[in-house]
Amino acid sequence: xxxxxxxxxxxxxxxxxxxxxxxxxxxxxxxxxxxxxxxxxxxxxxxxxxxxxxxxxxxxxxxxxxxxxxxxxxxxxxxxxxxxxxxxxxxxxxxxxxxxxxxxxxxxxxxxxxxxxxxxxxxxxxxxxxxxxxxxxxxxxxxxxxxxxxxxxxxxxxxxxxxxxxxxxxxxxxxxxxxxxxxxxxxxxxxxxxxxxxxxxxxxxxxxxxxxxxxxxxxxxxxxxxxxxxxxxxxxxxxxxxxxxxxxxxxxxxxxxxxxxxxxxxxxxxxxxxxxxxxxxxxxxxxxxxxxxxxxxxxxxxxxxxxxxxxxxxxxxxxxxxxxxxxxxxxxxxxxxxxxxxxxxxxxxxxxxxxxxxxxxxxxxxxxxxxxxxxxxxxxxxxxxxxxxxxxxxxxxxxxxxxxxxxxxxxxxxxxxxx
Numbered sequence: 001x002x003x004x005x006x007x008x009x010x011x012x013x014x015x016x017x018x019x020x021x022x023x024x025x026x027x028x029x030x031x032x033x034x035x036x037x038x039x040x041x042x043x044x045x046x047x048x049x050x051x052x053x054x055x056x057x058x059x060x061x062x063x064x065x066x067x068x069x070x071x072x073x074x075x076x077x078x079x080x081x082x083x084x085x086x087x088x089x090x091x092x093x094x095x096x097x098x099x100x101x102x103x104x105x106x107x108x109x110x111x112x113x114x115x116x117x118x119x120x121x122x123x124x125x126x127x128x129x130x131x132x133x134x135x136x137x138x139x140x141x142x143x144x145x146x147x148x149x150x151x152x153x154x155x156x157x158x159x160x161x162x163x164x165x166x167x168x169x170x171x172x173x174x175x176x177x178x179x180x181x182x183x184x185x186x187x188x189x190x191x192x193x194x195x196x197x198x199x200x201x202x203x204x205x206x207x208x209x210x211x212x213x214x215x216x217x218x219x220x221x222x223x224x225x226x227x228x229x230x231x232x233x234x235x236x237x238x239x240x241x242x243x244x245x246x247x248x249x250x251x252x253x254x255x256x257x258x259x260x261x262x263x264x265x266x267x268x269x270x271x272x273x274x275x276x277x278x279x280x281x282x283x284x285x286x287x288x289x290x291x292x293x294x295x296x297x298x299x300x301x302x303x304x305x306x307x308x309x310x311x312x313x314x315x316x317x318x319x320x321x322x323x324x325x326x327x328x329x330x331x332x333x334x335x336x337x338x339x340x341x342x343x344x345x346x347x348x349x350x351x352x353x354x355x356x357x358x359x360x361x362x363x364x365x366x367x368x369x370x371x372x373x374x375x376x377x378x379x380x381x382x383x384x385x386x387x388x389x390x391x392x393x394x395x396x397x398x399x400x401x402x403x404x405x406x407x408x409x410x411x412x413x414x415x416x417x418x419x
Contacts, residue, residue, distance in 0.1 A: 254270060
């Protein structure tokens, strides 16, 4: 494999995983050849006794994002994570961190990157049970030979960040599971790493504590903006935490995307089955289901006759009104346009309903549902400048919330919208 000249090549991302394959067993060369020939894991195991843990994985992880790698047991997710800090050396492929190929660097340089750039949080905490909270959090800094006063001050700051101030002298063995995981997180944060690797970090916790830790991690990330690689087998957890998600199966990365992209456009039947029980209303946003470039009325350019023609052609009984810069102004309704024409008036200003709720493109379906009875035709979607980006029909909202098709929701729509 030809090495990349790092001085000439710049990555956009914080972590690049390129064509990583990991094979366990004695006949790796034969197994690698069979892998190149697109043989299955089962065929390779039978012929060589080797296990293909990861197969030609490619990932690009951006700086400051929570990137979730998820899959069922045996999918290769935790094995792939351990390549990022080279706890496992891949059979083939490259891992770059800030343009540095950590697969090729000497052990001494790798040790420096591990100590200064990244930290890891484990499922079962990995703490020293008979030491105090403060001693556990400072332990990694102690191994680095950092002065005692300095490392204790850093440890105290980290303890404060995770909400354990006052517990510094408590023995770890005396703490609850959730508090122990906070200690593990504080220890990982103590050396202020750029990258945080979290391997099933909340899986051993009770459901309520687990949800609380998820919320706290999101709050911490708002302040810290670390690059976090989070491993889980739980899709709900992945959707809640992940800016982007990679789904693995049998050592392969099946799909990578935002939670919304994976729900709305699953790569195959496996991903579709994985996502079928997810509460889509909390994930799908207006941007995914809106009608782009909808029929509109432009203020001061169109009179009643032109507006009625548009409504009849498209079988619409309300239209959004926009200004000269496409800003959303309000809504105009069929019956009012008819009355205006009967009066012989041309100016539509008097019949524009300006108290019409609009939503941003990232508004979820769940948050749009209460608005259905406040609009006549559809929910306007605006961008951050207040310009009309699209319209969300009531049927789209109800389909996402209920899973019903258009035929089934006709009656629901009649009850939800005051015609």
